[in-house]
Structures are given as structure tokens and as C-alpha cells.
Amino acid sequence: MSARAKTKVPTATFAHLIPTNFSSAISAWLAEDTPSFDVGGYVVGEAPKTAVLYCKSSGVLAGVPFFNEVFRQVGCMVEWLVGEEGVILDYQGKRIPVAVVKGPARKILLGERVALNLLARCSGIATEARNIRLLADQAGFEGCIAGTRKTTPGFRLVEKYGLIVGGVDTHRMDLSSMVMLKDNHVWSTGSITSAVKTARRAAGFSVKIEVECRSEGEADEAIAAGTDIVMLDNMDAETLKTTAHSLKQRWATLSSRQVMIEASGGITVRTVGSYFSPDVDIISFGSLTQGVSFVDFSLKIQKE
Known part of the structure; x- marks a missing residue:
């Protein structure tokens, strides 16, 4: 082989993601x-x-x-x-x-x-994933469309694989992936700040932390505590978009750290269009793997 010859790199396929187990x-x-x-x-x-x-x-x-x-x-x-x-x-x-x-x-x-x-x-x-991805593309939404951990026990690998083939994000694969702190975590530790600080101590720098928030005030506390992603949960579309815009504007002046905003909770293929916004980075759906x-x-x- 000459010095100028190039090795052909095999084309990656989604099948290459599958673990041997x-x-x-x-x-x-x-x-x-x-x-x-x-x-x-x-x-x-x-x-x-x-x-x-x-x-x-x-x-x-x-x-x-x-x-x-x-x-x-x-x-x-x-x-x-x-x-x-x-x-x-x-x-x-x-x-x-x-x-x-x-x-x-x-x-x-x-x-x-x-x-x-x-x-x-x-x-x-x-198929469902592709339908929602097409709606997002047609609307010019540049954020991430994602499934959730609401999968069938024992069948998660197959269902997460389907999300990828359909053109959307898998979100976190399991509890050992990204840390998601929800209301039960917060209530059990006393505050959002305490939950985030404790999680960071164990997760280290390499694992993202996300906090479920029900109001702009809770989101502010989560961001101040050092979360990477704020999930605005179960908000109607207009409230969510207004809250996301306010958070993005305010924290852009207060910190150089970029915080992502996720919309989640009850969003379906019929309602997703009202949630598209340049201030929303992720829209997640339990319905992509349920029903x-x-x-x-x-x-x-x-x-x-």
C-alpha cells in the first residue's frame, strides 16, 4: 500500500449501537x-x-x-x-x-x-418519533425532540433503538445516566439547592444534572445551585414559553454558564406545535414509548 493510500472507513449503522448482551x-x-x-x-x-x-x-x-x-x-x-x-x-x-x-x-x-x-x-x-420530528423540522424548531424513561420493563433497548431510527433523542437511558432530580428527590432532601449540591458531589463533572421545576422561582433556584438542565414540567404552552424566555434572558446576564431548558409533561403530537420556541432546547415525550x-x-x- 502506498503512503498516499487511504484506509476505507466502514459506514456506521444504527445496528453498531447494539450491545452484545x-x-x-x-x-x-x-x-x-x-x-x-x-x-x-x-x-x-x-x-x-x-x-x-x-x-x-x-x-x-x-x-x-x-x-x-x-x-x-x-x-x-x-x-x-x-x-x-x-x-x-x-x-x-x-x-x-x-x-x-x-x-x-x-x-x-x-x-x-x-x-x-x-x-x-x-x-x-x-414511526411516531419521525412524525413528531417532521413537525419540529417543518416549524423550524432547532431543539431536541426526546423520548423518556417511560419504557416497557425488559424492552427498553428495543424501544430506545426505535427512537433513534425515528430521528429523535433517547433522553437518558437509565438511572445511571444523567441525574434527574424530581419532586420526590427535592422533598426528601429539603430543597432544590440541597438536592443539586448532593448530586454533584457524587456525579462529578462528567454527568449532567437536571431538575424538574414547577415555577420560574424553582428554576432560578436550580440554576443558582448549578443544575445543567431545567425541566419546566406540566406547564401550559404559553406559560412555559414565557418562563423559558425570562430564564434565558436573565441568566445570560448573570452567568456565562449555558443552562438548557426542557419542556415536558403531557405534550403530545397534537399539542407539540404550541411548545416550539427558540428558548426551549428540549421537548420530551412519554407518549413516544407509551400507547x-x-x-x-x-x-x-x-x-x-
């Missing part, structure tokens, strides 16, 4: 679905078959690595007919072929329901 979760889900005899698998046997994955509703395709791992564990091969990242499945009354699965008949059926559940849920979250519609997929073994 996700395979154990999928093993557990497969075990849950078949805890004893598989009589249906006994009926169809080991004959080699080809099944087609169809999409039967519109949405964003997400969850490919999880689908692949299910079928890898049961001994099948998956060939995707479309890519995952940025792919919109536009269902217009005719099912859309998305992938082909090949393997023994009983093993295709062994992985079928677990794989479809994963894909449908992940794609539904990605989201599924994207409909089916897996059909082809007749010979």
Missing part, C-alpha cells in the same frame, strides 16, 4: 414463547422453507438487528429486501415484501411471533 434478552423471549413442547413445530418438521415478511401498514421500518438475532438463534437466514435507516413503508392497500427468511419450517415458526412482536413495536415507536400504535407485519411461508 442483547442476545441474552432475545434468548429469554424465545424461551418464554416456547417453555415446553412445540407441537406445531412437530407437525411441520424440518423441511426447508422460504417465508416472506410483509408489511401491512405504513410506517418507519425499525428493529432489524433484533429480528435478525431471533432467526440467527433458531438457525434461519434472513435476507432484507429494503434497508432499515430512513426507510418509509408506504402501505397503500397492498402488502409490501420487506424480507425473506429461509430455514427449516419448524424453526421459522419457532421465531415468528417473537420476531414480529419486536419489529412491530420498534417500528411503531420509530404507540404498532406497524403491522406478517410472515408467510410460501407454497411450493
Whole structure:
């Protein structure tokens, strides 16, 4: 290789985010679905078959690595007919072929329901995330759209992955990520100032601290105590925007430290437009992972 030659850097994909321990979760889900005899698998046997994955509703395709791992564990091969990242499945009354699965008949059926559940849920979250991200982009909102920690127990990795594919932020992944001090923390320690000071002592410089605030006065106390992010919680849109503007203006003159403002609490795809503001840095939604519609997929073994 010449001195001028360049090494080709592989293109990053969202699948590269997945930790190696996700395979154990999928093993557990497969075990849950078949805890004893598989009589249906006994009926169809080991004959080699080809099944087609169809999409039967519109949405964003997400969850490919999880689908692949299910079928890898049961001994099948998956060939995707479309890519995952940025792919919109536009269902217009005719099912859309998305992938082909090949393997023994009983093993295709062994992985079928677990794989479809994963894909449908992940794609539904990605679709809702993309819808809200598009609304923000169309309105010229340059801040962050984020999900929350309101996820299904045991399923967080899949749901957070769906948020990323849909084009929004995951917010904090768990309690060991960013520190979020809510009303219960404040009441338990006596004050916002005490909670922030205690948190900083343990979190150090590398972890951000966010404080949930119900008024401008509480936000001022949090900022003065050294919080990095102020969450204005459960405020109506006009009150929130007015409060955010006031805080940004006042603290720009009082401190060189930049404090981020987050809007949260009861915001939905129908109401989010009224919260867009240049003074709001983050808008977070529990609804991105709660009560989201599924994207409909089916897996059909082809007749010979």
C-alpha cells in the first residue's frame, strides 16, 4: 500500500449501537414463547422453507438487528429486501415484501411471533418519533425532540433503538445516566439547592444534572445551585414559553454558564406545535414509548 493510500472507513449503522448482551434478552423471549413442547413445530418438521415478511401498514421500518438475532438463534437466514435507516413503508392497500427468511419450517415458526412482536413495536415507536420530528423540522424548531424513561420493563433497548431510527433523542437511558432530580428527590432532601449540591458531589463533572421545576422561582433556584438542565414540567404552552424566555434572558446576564431548558409533561403530537420556541432546547415525550400504535407485519411461508 502506498503512503498516499487511504484506509476505507466502514459506514456506521444504527445496528453498531447494539450491545452484545442483547442476545441474552432475545434468548429469554424465545424461551418464554416456547417453555415446553412445540407441537406445531412437530407437525411441520424440518423441511426447508422460504417465508416472506410483509408489511401491512405504513410506517418507519425499525428493529432489524433484533429480528435478525431471533432467526440467527433458531438457525434461519434472513435476507432484507429494503434497508432499515430512513426507510418509509408506504402501505397503500397492498402488502409490501420487506424480507425473506429461509430455514427449516419448524424453526421459522419457532421465531415468528417473537420476531414480529419486536419489529412491530420498534417500528411503531420509530414511526411516531419521525412524525413528531417532521413537525419540529417543518416549524423550524432547532431543539431536541426526546423520548423518556417511560419504557416497557425488559424492552427498553428495543424501544430506545426505535427512537433513534425515528430521528429523535433517547433522553437518558437509565438511572445511571444523567441525574434527574424530581419532586420526590427535592422533598426528601429539603430543597432544590440541597438536592443539586448532593448530586454533584457524587456525579462529578462528567454527568449532567437536571431538575424538574414547577415555577420560574424553582428554576432560578436550580440554576443558582448549578443544575445543567431545567425541566419546566406540566406547564401550559404559553406559560412555559414565557418562563423559558425570562430564564434565558436573565441568566445570560448573570452567568456565562449555558443552562438548557426542557419542556415536558403531557405534550403530545397534537399539542407539540404550541411548545416550539427558540428558548426551549428540549421537548420530551412519554407518549413516544407509551400507547404507540404498532406497524403491522406478517410472515408467510410460501407454497411450493
